[in-house]
Amino acid sequence: IKKAFIFDLDGVIVDTAKYHYLAWKKIADQLGIDFTHEHNELLKGVSRIRSLDIILDLGKIDATQEDKNKWLIQKNDDYLLYLVDMNQSEILPGVLPILKYLKEIKQPIALGSASKNARPILEKTDIISYFDAIVDGNDVTNAKPDPEVFLIAAQKLAISPENSIVFEDSIAGVQAANIGKMTSIGIGDPSTLYEAKYIFNDFTEITTQFVDTLIQE
Numbered sequence: 037i038k039k040a041f042i043f044d045l046d047g048v049i050v051d052t053a054k055y056h057y058l059a060w061k062k063i064a065d066q067l068g069i070d071f072t073h074e075h076n077e078l079l080k081g082v083s084r085i086r087s088l089d090i091i092l093d094l095g096k097i098d099a100t101q102e103d104k105n106k107w108l109i110q111k112n113d114d115y116l117l118y119l120v121d122m123n124q125s126e127i128l129p130g131v132l133p134i135l136k137y138l139k140e141i142k143q144p145i146a147l148g149s150a151s152k153n154a155r156p157i158l159e160k161t162d163i164i165s166y167f168d169a170i171v172d173g174n175d176v177t178n179a180k181p182d183p184e185v186f187l188i189a190a191q192k193l194a195i196s197p198e199n200s201i202v203f204e205d206s207i208a209g210v211q212a213a214n215i216g217k218m219t220s221i222g223i224g225d226p227s228t229l230y231e232a233k234y235i236f237n238d239f240t241e242i243t244t245q246f247v248d249t250l251i252q253e
């Protein structure tokens with residue numbers, strides 16, 4: 037049987053979550069908004085525009101569309117600077133062996149990311165060829181926790197949602213997978229990702245045996 041293995045990008049394949057945080061933090065500091073790592077959890081998996089709104093809400097700031105556009109551009113410019121030197125060494129531990137294993141056993145693989153920068157990141161880290169389908173922030177209208185991004189990914193792989201498995205580091209992404217009736221696998225802190233069906237601290241804890249059981253489930 038074939039299952040769709042759908043990977044989130046930021047925080048699952050690469051640790052770009054830290055770069056998103058730094059770029060947002062700079063804007064929050066400029067605006068005098070207290071923006072902690074805890075607040076940042078709310079931004080994971082969330083679109084760029086929605087992220088800015090969440091930060092402005094934290095500071096109870098009412099901004100014009102013009103200002104918002106300016107900050108959105110600044111955030112992405114700063115974020116892209118962190119990506120300039122990115123290479124395969126930034127792939128999180130344990131991810132590559134699982135991608136290789138899935139390829140070896142001919143299971144379909146997709147990317148399901150909210151990021152509009154997903155393709156360049158997959159190219160820089162030299163793993164784009166593993167993906168049979170790529171669905172990112174440029175392809176969706178509804179952000180996670182809406183399941184749209186994962187549903188399109190499964191559709192592109194011609195696999196039903198029930199036979200789809202989603203690896204996610206964000207609360208919004210785990211909820212999106214659950215709402216889409218997919219098997220959710222949380223990667224990260226169990227105290228934030230408790231809604232996931234399975235939770236692992238990172239990919240080094242995911243074995244090929246576990247992958248096999250997912251396929252048979």
Ligand code: B16
Nearest residue numbers: 045046080081084149150151152153
């Ligand atoms: P961009 P993922 C998400 O990617 C990030 O988790 C989230 O923090 C970010 O705001 C969003 O992408 C948009 O990213 O600004 O690059 O378009 O986790 O869904 O892969």
Ligand code: MG
Nearest residue numbers: 044046047205
């Ligand atoms: Mg993520």
